[in-house]
Structures are given as structure tokens and as C-alpha cells.
Amino acid sequence: MAKLRGTGMAAVNYPTGMHLGGDPTMALVHATSSGSFVVTLSSVELGQGLKTVLAQIAAETLGVPLEAVVVDTGDTDTGPHCSGTGASRTTHRAGNAVIAAAKEARQEMLDVAAEMLEVSADDLVTDGKGNIHVKGVVEKSLPAAEVAAAGQFVYGKSISGRGIFLPPASKQDPETGESAPYSTQAHACTVVEVEVDTETGAVRVLSLKSVYEIGRQVNPELVKGQIVGGAWMGIGHALYETTAPYYPAIDHAPYDFLNYVIPGAAEMPEVQCEILEYPSETGPYGAKGVGEMVANAPIPAIVNAINNALDVCIGEIPVTPEVVLRALEEKARADGA
Amino acid sequence: MASEAPKAEALNVVGQPVKLRDLKKHVGGQTSYCDDLRFPRMLHLKMHRSVQPHAKLLAVDTAAAARSEGVVRVLTHADLPGGELWSGLATVGGAGDEPVLASDKVRWKGEAIAAVVARTPEQAEAAAAKVKVRYEPLPAVFDVEEALAAGAPNLIAHWPGNHYIFGDDHAAAQIRLGDVEKALAEADRVVENVYQTSPIEQAPLETIGCVAVPDGDGRYTVHTGSQSLSSTLKSVAAYLGLPANRLRFVSGSVGGGFGGKADLAVEVTATLAAIKTGRPVKYRYTREEEMFASSTRAAWRVYIKDGVMNDGRIVARKVTTYHDSGAYLRMSNYGAMKHSTHWPGPYTVANVWVDVYCVFTNRTPSGAMRGFGIMPASFAIEVQMDRVAKAIGMDPWRLRLLNAYRNGDMRGHHRAVKDAAMIETIQATAKLSEQNLTGDLQSLSSWRQKAG
Amino acid sequence: MTAKILSLNVNGRDETILCDGLTTLQEVLRDQLGLLTSVKDGCTQGGCGSCSVLVDGELWLSCLAPVAALAGRAVMTLEGLKQSAGIAAIQQSFIDNSAAQCGFCTPGMILTVKALLDANPEPSHDEILEALSGNLCRCTGYLPIVEAVKDAAARLSGGADAARASEGREG
Ligand code: FES
Ligand code: FES
Numbered sequence: 001m002a003k004l005r006g007t008g009m010a011a012v013n014y015p016t017g018m019h020l021g022g023d024p025t026m027a028l029v030h031a032t033s034s035g036s037f038v039v040t041l042s043s044v045e046l047g048q049g050l051k052t053v054l055a056q057i058a059a060e061t062l063g064v065p066l067e068a069v070v071v072d073t074g075d076t077d078t079g080p081h082c083s084g085t086g087a088s089r090t091t092h093r094a095g096n097a098v099i100a101a102a103k104e105a106r107q108e109m110l111d112v113a114a115e116m117l118e119v120s121a122d123d124l125v126t127d128g129k130g131n132i133h134v135k136g137v138v139e140k141s142l143p144a145a146e147v148a149a150a151g152q153f154v155y156g157k158s159i160s161g162r163g164i165f166l167p168p169a170s171k172q173d174p175e176t177g178e179s180a181p182y183s184t185q186a187h188a189c190t191v192v193e194v195e196v197d198t199e200t201g202a203v204r205v206l207s208l209k210s211v212y213e214i215g216r217q218v219n220p221e222l223v224k225g226q227i228v229g230g231a232w233m234g235i236g237h238a239l240y241e242t243t244a245p246y247y248p249a250i251d252h253a254p255y256d257f258l259n260y261v262i263p264g265a266a267e268m269p270e271v272q273c274e275i276l277e278y279p280s281e282t283g284p285y286g287a288k289g290v291g292e293m294v295a296n297a298p299i300p301a302i303v304n305a306i307n308n309a310l311d312v313c314i315g316e317i318p319v320t321p322e323v324v325l326r327a328l329e330e331k332a333r334a335d336g337a
Numbered sequence: 338m339a340s341e342a343p344k345a346e347a348l349n350v351v352g353q354p355v356k357l358r359d360l361k362k363h364v365g366g367q368t369s370y371c372d373d374l375r376f377p378r379m380l381h382l383k384m385h386r387s388v389q390p391h392a393k394l395l396a397v398d399t400a401a402a403a404r405s406e407g408v409v410r411v412l413t414h415a416d417l418p419g420g421e422l423w424s425g426l427a428t429v430g431g432a433g434d435e436p437v438l439a440s441d442k443v444r445w446k447g448e449a450i451a452a453v454v455a456r457t458p459e460q461a462e463a464a465a466a467k468v469k470v471r472y473e474p475l476p477a478v479f480d481v482e483e484a485l486a487a488g489a490p491n492l493i494a495h496w497p498g499n500h501y502i503f504g505d506d507h508a509a510a511q512i513r514l515g516d517v518e519k520a521l522a523e524a525d526r527v528v529e530n531v532y533q534t535s536p537i538e539q540a541p542l543e544t545i546g547c548v549a550v551p552d553g554d555g556r557y558t559v560h561t562g563s564q565s566l567s568s569t570l571k572s573v574a575a576y577l578g579l580p581a582n583r584l585r586f587v588s589g590s591v592g593g594g595f596g597g598k599a600d601l602a603v604e605v606t607a608t609l610a611a612i613k614t615g616r617p618v619k620y621r622y623t624r625e626e627e628m629f630a631s632s633t634r635a636a637w638r639v640y641i642k643d644g645v646m647n648d649g650r651i652v653a654r655k656v657t658t659y660h661d662s663g664a665y666l667r668m669s670n671y672g673a674m675k676h677s678t679h680w681p682g683p684y685t686v687a688n689v690w691v692d693v694y695c696v697f698t699n700r701t702p703s704g705a706m707r708g709f710g711i712m713p714a715s716f717a718i719e720v721q722m723d724r725v726a727k728a729i730g731m732d733p734w735r736l737r738l739l740n741a742y743r744n745g746d747m748r749g750h751h752r753a754v755k756d757a758a759m760i761e762t763i764q765a766t767a768k769l770s771e772q773n774l775t776g777d778l779q780s781l782s783s784w785r786q787k788a789g
Numbered sequence: 790m791t792a793k794i795l796s797l798n799v800n801g802r803d804e805t806i807l808c809d810g811l812t813t814l815q816e817v818l819r820d821q822l823g824l825l826t827s828v829k830d831g832c833t834q835g836g837c838g839s840c841s842v843l844v845d846g847e848l849w850l851s852c853l854a855p856v857a858a859l860a861g862r863a864v865m866t867l868e869g870l871k872q873s874a875g876i877a878a879i880q881q882s883f884i885d886n887s888a889a890q891c892g893f894c895t896p897g898m899i900l901t902v903k904a905l906l907d908a909n910p911e912p913s914h915d916e917i918l919e920a921l922s923g924n925l926c927r928c929t930g931y932l933p934i935v936e937a938v939k940d941a942a943a944r945l946s947g948g949a950d951a952a953r954a955s956e957g958r959e960g
Contacts, residue, residue, distance in 0.1 A: 009770075010719035011737050011763050013683035014711060018675055044564050045359070046594040047891025047928055052358045059350040066350050071358070074588035076566050083567065128349040172674050174504025177512035177691065178751040181678045187759050189766035211765040213758040216345050221354035225887050225929065232930030233595075233707070242535035243633050243701070248479040248661075250390060250446060250700060255625040257836030257925060260538060265931035266918040274769055277345045280756045285351045286343070288756070292708045299712065300719030304733075307723065315720055316533040356887065363892030364880040364899060366827025366867035373825040542831045542839060542893040542927050592831075592893030593927050624832035 001199040005206070006309025010300035011189040014293035015182030016283075017089040023167050025093035026080035029058060029101040030160035031109065033152055035145030037062055038070045039101070042079030043094050048291050049222040050090055056218055057095050057284050061102035062109070063126025064144050080164075090291075091218060092183060095284030096165035104161025112151040112159065113142055184280040186288040187213040190231075190297035192269075194305040198328060201321030203306055205235055205269045208298060213276040215288030220275065223290055227273050230294020235269075236262045237295055238302040240318050340784055342761070359590065368590045371546050371562045372621055379548065380409055382603075382610050382620035383461035385451040385468035386630060387443035390699040391477035391490065394441055394450070398469040402453050405467055407460030410614050412452040412606065414440040418578040423601060423665070434493050435665035435702070437576060437605045443472070444492050444664035445701055447630040454610045454618060477699040481638055481659035484698050492664060492697045501662070501670050501695035508694060509657075510670075510677040512749040515688030517644075520653035524644030528728045532641070532717035536661070537634040538627065539706050543592020545602045545631055546621030549611035557608055558585045564598040576605045577612070584608070596705035600632045600667055632704025635672065636661040637713035641721050644688070649731050649739045653688040654681040658713075662695045663702035668709075669695040675710035678750040682718035683759040684740040689749040735778060738763055743783045757783040795860040799824075800869025808856045815840045815851035818866060827867035827896040831925065838924030841897040842866050848904035850923070867896045870903065875945060879903060882941035883934075890928035898924050902938050910946055912938070 017023055027041040039058045045051050051071040059066045073079055082094065107121070113132045114121035117140055125135050126144070133141035151157040172179040190210040196203050208231050217223045240261040245252050254260035279286020299317060306312075306319055312327040345352070362368045385402070399411040414436060422433030439450045451468045455461035476490040483489055484499040492499055503510050521527055547561035563569045566586040574581040591598065607620040622631060637660055644653030658676060662669035673693040680691045708715070726733040741759040748754050760783045767774045797804050799822060806817050815833070818824045831839035833852045840851040843865040870876040879902050882888070889895040898921070905912055905920040912920065917938045926934060 008723070009733060009737075009766070010715070011683055011722075011741070011759060011766075012715040012719065013679075013742075013757075013759055014708070015675075015679065018671065042566050044566060044588045044591060044594070046564065046591045046598075047359075047889075047893075049357050049890070052355055055358065056350045056353065056355060060348055066355065074566065076570055076584075076586045081567050083565075172503075172510065172678070172750070174507045175511060175513065176751060177510070177514075177677055177749065179678060180752055181675070181750060184756045185683075185754065187683065187757075187762040189759075189762045191766060191770040191772070209766065209770050211762050211769055213762045215756070216352065218351050219353065219355055221356065221887055225357075225890060225933065228930040228932050229890065229928050230707075230930070232932075233927075237537060237712075241537045243538050243628060244536050244636070247533075247535055247636055248481070248698070248700075250479060253629050255628050256834045257624070257832060258834075260540065260628055262540065262925070262927075264918075264925075265921045265935055268931050268935075271930070271932060272769065274765060276758065276761055276765055278756070278758045278761070279343050279345045281343075282756075285348060286345055293711070294707075296708050296712050296715040297719075300716045303716070303720050304723045307720070313530075313724065315530055315717075316535075317716065318535055356884065357890065359892060360884050360887070360889060363889040363895045364883045365871070366896035366899070368892045368895075369826050370829075370893065372830060373819075375820075375823075375825070540927055542837060542891065542925060543829075544831075591891065592829075593891040595927070624834055624836070 004196050004198060004309040005193065006305045007191060007193050008301045008304025008308050009189065009191045010297045010304060012293065012297045014186045014296065016092050016186065016289045017167060017183045018181060023083050023089065023093065024164060025082045025097050026164045027094060027097040027101045028080060028162055029105040031105065031148035033149050035068060035148065036070045037064055037068055038072055039098055040072045040079050041082055041094060042076050043073050043082040043090050045073060049219065052222060053091055053218045054094055054098050057098050058102045060285065061099050062106050063128055065128065065130050068130060091287050091289045092283050093165050095287060097163040099284050100163030101161040105159055108157060108159045109144065109147055112155050112157050113147045115155060116142060116147065116150060183282045184215065184288045186215065186290065186293060188293055188297040190301040192298065192301045192305045194302060194309055196306055196309045196324060201324035203239055203319060203324065205302060207269050209272045210297060211274045211276060212290065213278060214290045215280040215283050216277055216286035217275055218285065218287050223275065224273065226290050226294050228271050231271050231298050232263060232268055234295035234298025235267060235302065238299045238317050238319060242318055342784055370543050370590050370592050371548065371560055372543060374548050374560055376548065376550055376617035379617040379619055380454050380456060380614060381458040381461045382452050382454050382607055382618050383458065383465040384449045385453065385465045387439065387446055387448040387450055389443055389472045389474055390446040391475040392443050392472035393475060394439060394443060395471040395473055397451055399451055401467040401469065402464040405464035407456040408453060408464045410454040410610060412438065412610060414438045416609065416613065417576065423572065432495060434495050445699055447701055452606050452610065454614060479698050479700060481661050481696040481698060484696050492699065496697055499697045501666060509692035510673045512677050512680055512689055512691035514749050514751065517653045517655045517688040517690035520688035521642065521644040521655065524652050525647045526645045526728055527642060528645055528725045529642045530721055530724055532639040532720060534637045534713045534716060536636045536703060537706065539595040539597025541593030541595055541597055544622040544624060544627040545598055547603045547607050548617055548619045549607040550617040551611050551615055556583050556585060557611055558587060559604055559608055560587050561604055562591045562598050563588065563604065564594045569601055569604055572601050573604050573608050577609055595707045596709060597631060599705040602631060629701060632667060632702055634706035635669065635703030639713060639717040641717060643721065643725055645725050645729055647729055649729060649736050651684060651686050651725065651740050654686045656680055656691045658693040660693060660695050661700065661703060662697055663700040664697060665702040667702050667704050669703060672710040676714050679711050679714045680749045682714065683742055685742045685746040691749065734767060734772060734774060738778045738781055743786060759783065793857060795857065797859055798863040800865060806856065810855065810857055812856050813852055814842065814854040814856045814859060814864065817856045818851060824866050824868055829893055829897060831893065838901060839894055839897040841900045843900060843904060846907065848901055867899060875906065876903060878944040879941040882937040882944065886933045886937040886940060888929060888933040888937040894924060894926040898934060902941060906942055906945060911942060
């Protein structure tokens with residue numbers, strides 16, 4: 001009996017969005033008289049950072065500081081339609097809708113500034129710090145908040161914009177499967193090292209290294225958070241988690257966190273990750289989205305590492321100690337034969 | 338098709354490592370979730386659930402529950418106007434098959450039968466336990482392949498073979514590209530395996546829940562942890578026979594979702610109870626309900642038969658997948674279609690044949706979870722790639738890089754791939770993990786068809 | 790069930806509360822005293838740690854604690870600890886390390902870390918893992934949380950020892 005080590009890798013692609021029935025998301029942007037720019041929509045913040053990412057996209061497009069952007073979301077009375085927070089679609093769909101809305105609002109803002117400065121709107125730029133000035137002439141400058149206020153009180157203009165992103169519906173041909181079901185593909189590749197105790201069947205993940213290609217990263221801090229959280233969830237899926245320990249039987253279903261085993265801090269190995277950025281034409285500033293794919297490469301990589309360590313052919317998850325021991329027994333039988 | 342990899346131009350705010358907007362509130366313990374909402378005169382809803390996986394309902398006696406301390410109302414199937422059946426994702430052709438509260442039959446252990454609304458959660462819980470149900474047990478089926486076999490007990494009359502119907506008459510979601518049988522016959526090797534994933538609970542730390550509040554003007558505001566406000570709103574309206582504009586759905590901070598809050602779960606019954614009582618009604622799953630009664634990630638069984646040449650080219654990939662939908666459809670057809678169009682994974686294979694069945698079994702209905710439909714495909718594909726490599730005695734990195742798709746290649750669903758960068762991602766991973774790739778593999782590119 | 794009235798010190802204030810033998814501290818804190826946002830309810834089964842509070846400086850799962858047994862004791866929630874230097878350092882470390890996503894586990898985590906660092910100002914890596922073993926987080930994968938604990942320990946041991954020692958029981 002021994003502790004055996006093995007390495008495994010897995011490479012995955014991940015589609016963003018699902019166009020089966022059309023997949024629209026809308027956003028509105030408007031300037032308040034207090035100097036804020038409000039993005040209104042009805043997508044849902046689940047902790048993934050939707051509000052943060054959309055604020056960044058709006059600030060970038062409007063050319064105003066991030067702090068000036070307020071994201072107001074999650075109310076079907078005030079926010080325009082969103083097809084749901086899932087399918088890795090939110091950064092992509094809502095992001096594109098926010099860009100469209102922010103562009104329209106920005107043009108409106110520049111038009112007002114142009115009247116105030118008596119120049120053409122085409123000659124105006126934003127400095128990202130909250131000012132609008134004439135290209136190359138920094139002195140000819142106005143604070144965006146002042147322009148917004150003047151728009152409302154002097155020029156009778158609503159500095160606002162509307163945006164929608166609607167990938168066309170694509171029905172799947174029932175015979176051939178022909179369809180255009182997604183907007184773009186993101187990629188990941190993971191290498192893990194495991195140690196398997198052949199006496200107890202317990203598996204430990206020793207290290208996990210990944211590279212992700214997710215188009216443009218809107219927010220590297222949040223992307224890293226998703227990748228680390230997904231690596232952990234991948235370990236849970238690969239080694240522990242099930243609501244049917246004797247699948248397909250329904251007996252012994254867990255009803256609490258004692259019986260539904262998920263890994264803790266002690267089960268987390270060192271995680272290394274690197275990001276490649278190949279912007280997608282379809283995505284907001286080239287973003288593809290990352291939230292859903294993050295467990296997909298770790299799971300098969302772990303199983304491959306176990307198979308590599310033991311020279312067995314496990315093809316099921318979770319690889320519980322019982323599964324490991326069964327595979328070892330089978331192998332011993334086959335080797336003996 | 339561009340022959341060069343696109344580059345990201347520098348931007349101001351996009352690309353910056355900005356902190357999550359709610360972090361300060363989170364660490365201060367000031368973030369309020371659906372479960373933290375309190376309204377004057379708020380009532381609590383608890384469910385009496387089936388203890389049988391498959392049975393006829395002979396009688397549901399709610400008299401004792403209705404008399405129990407603190408109880409304001411008991412709801413059964415008879416209280417639902419029209420008895421609408423839930424249709425999952427109507428946009429992708431879902432058919433109504435699931436009652437909000439069971440009427441004549443239960444099809445899984447945990448199915449909702451009677452809702453009890455009381456002043457406190459404890460009173461509702463105690464009263465729900467007093468609902469008496471007489472069952473006539475029916476033979477149950479738990480395994481996907483057994484459910485499809487001739488003579489298996491039928492769950493839903495609408496689905497005679499215990500599977501969903503795609504298009505008008507297809508038992509499976511199909512992909513047909515090239516001639517897979519011919520390619521298998523001509524391949525140097527055929528590598529065949531089966532893969533199985535398990536049902537998994539999304540387990541967000543905040544359980545599923547909502548509070549339905551009568552606004553007093555004929556409208557109802559539903560505060561919910563749902564991931565899909567608009568579609569849930571429309572489903573609730575359809576079930577309750579209300580014009581959709583009488584509903585308003587509001588979401589605040591949500592304590593994690595991972596797909597587990599994409600399904601309709603609590604909103605219909607809570608809103609119905611709010612209508613019937615005229616008071617705010619909270620319906621929140623206990624952790625136990627979250628574990629056994631909420632939609633899980635489905636279990637998938639995937640059979641793969643690959644035709645491989647000795648030089649490492651995969652020339653055929655034939656796949657049959659059984660998606661364990663559990664007792665009702667919910668979003669399973671969507672997951673199955675998504676799964677089907679993912680084949681053959683990030684590789685270019687000229688001959689692809691896929692059948693994906695959504696199979697009904699007497700299990701907790703499954704739903705969405707992070708990587709819906711794709712996770713099981715990626716799992717099966719990537720474990721299979723290692724087996725193919727072993728079968729032909731090739732290094733697994735080489736096998737993947739040789740077969741990796743490139744921009745312009747045809748995918749299983751008859752569209753050329755765009756935005757491919759699998760090769761570069763594998764190459765970078767090799768570098769990160771100090772894996773030496775030979776020169777020919779290092780010079781591969783997703784933007785060029787030939788090495789060099 | 791007979792109702793009892795008892796007095797409990799919560800966040801430095803004496804509170805009179807109504808309970809029976811089964812009433813948990815979690816119910817009292819959330820529903821009677823309205824400390825709704827820092828004492829969470831992730832399971833009511835003792836399995837997640839989201840309901841953690843300090844009772845006389847010691848970490849307790851409030852969902853398992855019958856309040857009738859706590860008469861006269863001092864309970865601290867995150868609200869009550871807010872002004873103390875120790876808690877601010879832990880909170881800042883959580884922010885700097887992005888140790889929260891959905892935030893549902895966060896108040897419980899922070900109290901757990903507070904109890905750990907009060908008892909053991911320089912915990913080893915394994916001691917940190919041990920201390921966090923009762924707190925579930927479904928979002929972050931724990932690594933940022935472990936980093937935040939190390940970071941907080943380092944901040945606090947840099948001359949803040951005295952402040953920490955005195956602040957444990959304040960309101
Ligand atoms: S709510 Fe107390 S441990 Fe989960
Ligand atoms: S941040 Fe969501 S559970 Fe920890």
C-alpha cells in the first residue's frame with residue numbers, strides 16, 4: 001500500500017450565451033443632476049460582480065470616472081428586460097447593451113458641451129477624469145457633471161441613452177443539429193497533480209495550474225476570483241459532491257452539510273493561473289465571459305491525474321474513496337488474469 | 338478569416354482590477370438578502386411533500402393542518418386557477434408537464450403536495466406535518482436506460498417513452514456531420530467508453546426563497562433570490578392567470594446562485610398565498626429542502642465511440658448521451674441542446690454523430706448549474722482524450738494539440754468556429770507547468786491551418 | 790412550551806428577551822433584536838458557520854445555541870464589534886484580498902477570524918485552516934480568505950497588540 005502521485009491535464013472550450021429563442025438584454029443610461037450616471041437594467045447580482053463590471057464598461061464608454069457610475073439593477077418595474085443571469089451571458093449581453101446605451105448618452109452629453117463651448121461635438125473628447133475638453137486644447141474644458149446639469153436646466157436636453165443586445169434566435173435543426181447557438185468561445189487548460197492513498201482510496205489535489213483565454217478581461221481581480229472559486233468547485237465535483245451517493249438509487253440522500261460533502265479550506269491546493277487575451281469581435285470591448293466554465297477543466301484534469309497515478313480507467317464522478325478502491329481491485333483482478 | 342490573433346488595445350477602466358462594488362457592505366455585515374426582509378403581518382409558507390417516489394394520490398386531507406395553531410390558509414392543487422402546468426423554458430419549446438402542487442399523482446420523493454401558511458415558520462412546519470396523504474404506490478424507475486426500456490413504468494402521459502420530444506418527432510437532440518459509420522469502419526482504432534456524472538446540489542449559501550407582498554392596489558411585489566426575474570415573473574403570471582403587469586419582481590443581493598436559482602421554485606406558491614391571504618408571504622427553503630427538493634445539476638451518462646488513426650487524427654466521434662431530467666422537464670431540453678452543440682469539444686472531427694436524450698425518472702427534477710450541459714461534455718471528452726492517447730501510445734498533449742480546432746474549422750453544429758484559441762491556451766499551459774512541447778507543436782496556431 | 794423572560798447582554802446592551810426552551814440565539818438576534826444583516830441563516834443545522842457570534846469572546850453557532858442557557862452572558866455580533874481596531878484590520882484584509890463574492894458567509898467568517906486571532910495572534914497555516922473548518926463559502930474557493938487571515942494577523946501583530954487585548958469585550 002502506498003501513496004501514489006499522478007498528473008493530469010484537460011483542455012476545454014466554453015460557449016457564451018444560448019441563442020435558441022433569442023436572448024435579449026436591455027439597459028438604459030441617464031445622467032442625474034447630481035453628477036451621477038445611472039445604468040438601469042434588470043439583471044441579477046449573484047456575487048459574481050455584475051454591477052462592478054457593468055459600471056466599468058459604462059465608465060469606459062461614457063468617458064467618465066468609475067465612481068460617477070451608479071448601477072441600478074434587479075427591478076422589473078424600473079429596469080428594462082434581461083433574459084436572465086446564466087449561460088455566462090451577462091457580461092457579454094448586458095455589457096453590449098450598456099455600451100449601446102452609454103454611447104447614445106455620451107453623444108448627447110458631447111452635443112450639450114459643444115453648445116456650451118461653441119465648438120463642434122466632433123472636436124470634443126473626454127479625459128476619463130470627469131472632464132470634457134476640445135481635442136488638444138485642455139484649457140477649453142468642462143466638468144461632465146456641469147454639462148449634465150446644463151443639459152437639464154439650460155438646454156432642455158436629456159442626457160440619456162438606450163441599449164439593447166439581441167442575438168438572433170437560432171432554432172436547432174432536429175435532423176442535423178445545424179444552428180448558431182452561441183456568440184463566442186472561451187478556452188481553458190488545467191494541469192493538476194494528485195496524491196492517491198491506495199489503502200484508504202483518499203485523493204488529495206496537490207497543485208492546480210490553469211491558463212484561461214476569455215477574450216478581454218474586464219476585471220482581472222474578479223476573473224481571478226471566479227477561477228479560484230471554480231477550481232475549488234471542480235475539486236468538490238470531482239471528488240466529493242453528490243445528492244445520490246448510490247446513484248441511480250435515491251437512498252441515503254444527504255440533507256445537511258455533514259452528509260453533503262464539499263471541500264473545505266484544507267482541501268484547497270496551491271492554484272496558479274494565467275490569462276491570455278484574444279478579444280472577441282462580438283463581446284463588449286472583446287470580453288467573452290468566464291463565470292460558468294471555471295470548474296470544467298479542473299474536473300477531468302483531476303480524474304485524468306488519478307487515472308495516471310493508479311494506471312486505471314475511472315470514468316465517473318465523484319471519485320470517492322470507494323470508487324478508487326473498486327478501480328484498484330478491478331485492476332488487480334485484470335493484472336492477475 | 339483573419340490570419341492573425343487579435344490584440345487588446347489599452348483602455349482606461351476596462352481591464353483594471355477594480356474591487357467588487359459590494360465588498361465594504363459585505364465585510365461590514367450590512368448586506369441584506371431576501372431572507373433578511375421583514376414586512377408587517379408577514380406570514381410563512383411551508384410545504385407538505387411526497388414521501389413516495391411514484392404514487393397515485395388517493396386523498397389529501399388538510400383538515401387537521403388547517404385547524405393547527407397559527408395557520409391562516411392551506412393551499413392545494415384545487416386553489417390554482419386553471420391548474421396550469423409548468424412549461425419550463427417555453428422559448429425553446431418546453432411543454433407543460435409539471436403541476437405547482439401535485440394533483441392526481443406524485444412522481445418524485447419530495448414533490449410539493451400542500452402548502453401551509455401560518456404566522457410563524459414553526460407553526461407552518463408543525464401544521465404541514467399534519468397534512469394526511471393516502472398514496473397508492475406505483476412502480477418507480479430511477480435509471481435512465483431502464484426508463485427508456487420497453488415495459489418501464491410511464492411517468493407522464495404526455496411523454497409516452499419517458500423522454501422529451503425534440504422538434505416534432507425526434508427522441509433525441511441530434512448532431513449529424515459527415516458519415517460517422519464509414520469513418521469508424523476506416524479508422525485504425527476504435528476507442529469506446531462510458532462516462533457518468535452524479536446529481537450535484539448547487540448549494541448556494543443562501544437558500545432559495547422569496548417574499549410576495551400585496552401592494553394594496555391589485556399588484557404584487559415579489560422579492561426574490563431568482564437569477565431570472567423576467568422569465569420567472571411571466572411564469573408566475575401564467576400559472577396564476579394574472580396579467581403580467583400586475584407583478585413586479587425585485588432582487589437585492591443574492592447569496593450565490595450557480596444555476597440553482599434559475600428555476601421557478603417558490604414564487605408561484607408564495608404569490609398565490611399572498612393573493613389568498615392579502616398578506617405578505619415568505620417562502621424560503623430550509624437547507625434540507627435545498628438538498629433534496631430543489632433542482633440539482635443532472636446526472637449525465639455519455640457513451641463515446643471514437644475512430645482514431647495511428648497518427649493521432651480523430652476521424653469520427655459518435656456519442657449517445659442520457660440526461661437524467663428527473664421527474665419533470667423544467668430546463669432539461671435546453672441543457673440537452675446545449676450539450677449536443679458542444680460536440681466534439683475543442684477539436685476538429687470531420688464525422689460527428691450525437692444523440693442526446695432527456696429521460697424522465699422518478700428522481701428530483703434536475704435544473705441548471707454552472708456550465709449547464711457543457712460540464713458533462715467536457716468531462717467525458719477530456720477523460721476520453723487521455724484514453725485515446727493511451728490506446729495509440731501518444732502523449733496526451735500532442736493528441737490534443739494535433740486535433741485542436743482552428744478558426745474556420747467546421748463544428749458539429751455545421752458552423753465554422755470563430756474566436757478559437759485552444760491551441761494557444763494549451764501551449765501556454767504547457768509552459769506554465771514546465772511541460773516541454775516539441776517544435777512542431779509549439780509552432781501550431783489557431784489562426785493558421787498548417788504548422789510552420 | 791412555557792415562555793420565559795430573560796436578560797442577555799448583546800453588543801454591550803442589556804436586552805430583555807422572550808423565549809422558550811427551544812428558542813435559539815439566532816432567532817432572538819434576527820427576529821427579536823433585528824440584527825438581521827450580520828447574523829445569517831445558511832442552514833439552521835450547525836453546518837455552515839454563517840450564524841457565528843461571540844459569546845463571552847468565544848465563537849458560537851447561534852443557530853444551535855438555546856438562548857435559555859445564555860442568561861446573563863455577553864453576546865457580540867459584527868455590529869457590536871464594528872468600532873474595534875481588530876475588526877477593522879480583519880475587514881480591510883478581506884477587502885484587500887477580495888475574500889468575499891456573494892458575501893453571505895462573510896460576517897460569520899470575520900467573527901471566526903476575530904475569535905482565532907484573539908486566542909492566537911500568530912496562527913500557523915494549519916491553524917488557520919482548522920479555524921475556518923466550520924465556515925462554508927461556496928463562492929471564493931477559500932484561498933483569498935486564508936490570505937486575508939494571514940494579512941490580518943500580520944497587520945495586528947505590528948504594534949496593535951495592546952489595542953486588541955483591550956477591545957475584546959467592548960460594545
Ligand atoms: S446557520 Fe448556523 S451553522 Fe449554518
Ligand atoms: S462569498 Fe458567497 S458564500 Fe462566501
